[in-house]
Amino acid sequence: MIREGKFLISRRPYAVDLSSLRRLERDPGKTWAWCVVDAVWFRGRKTEPVACIGTLRTIIDNPAPADAREFLERYTDGRYGGDCDGRWDGENYWGAQKPEVIEQHLALLRPMLANYPEIPAGHNGWWRF
Structure with missing residues (x-):
């Protein structure tokens, strides 16, 4: 990924929690593992953005x-x-079904969308492919 100093929604950037790296091995005998980090991002149009929360993962x-x-x-x-x-x-939330997880997501996503396109506190951005 490439770190950019300027936010452009058209480049589909991510803001990442740098303290969230997790390595999830399928088989300890293999030379690869799934690696995962928590991330947030904006999608949609510049005039109608949507705030998203999730993960970035790949095999390393x-x-x-x-x-x-x-x-x-x-x-x-x-x-x-x-x-x-x-x-x-x-106006609408899509995602988790458990009330406590919904509350956690909205606690981050509401201010994130209200402060568009600022990087949320605790995250590092903007990263793009």
């Missing part, structure tokens, strides 16, 4: 990335984009 060959920044630098295949867990358009 050994050695495992030391941190989320290294993971992002080695993550080069963006054809699938982020895995969206929740989305807020200012």
Whole structure:
């Protein structure tokens, strides 16, 4: 991924929680593992943005990335984009079914959309493929 200083919704950028890197091995004997980081992003049009929350994940060959920044630098295949867990358009929510998860998502997505296109607190951005 490429770190950009300027937000352009047309480039489909992500803001990432750099403290959230997780390595999920399928088989410890393999030389690769799934790596995952939490992310938020905007989609839609510039005049009608939608705030999204979810993850970025891909398979990373050994050695495992030391941190989320290294993971992002080695993550080069963006054809699938982020895995969206929740989305807020200012009126409707789509995503989780558990009330406590919905509340957590909306606690981040509401101010994120209200402050469009600012990077939410605790996130690093903007990253794009």
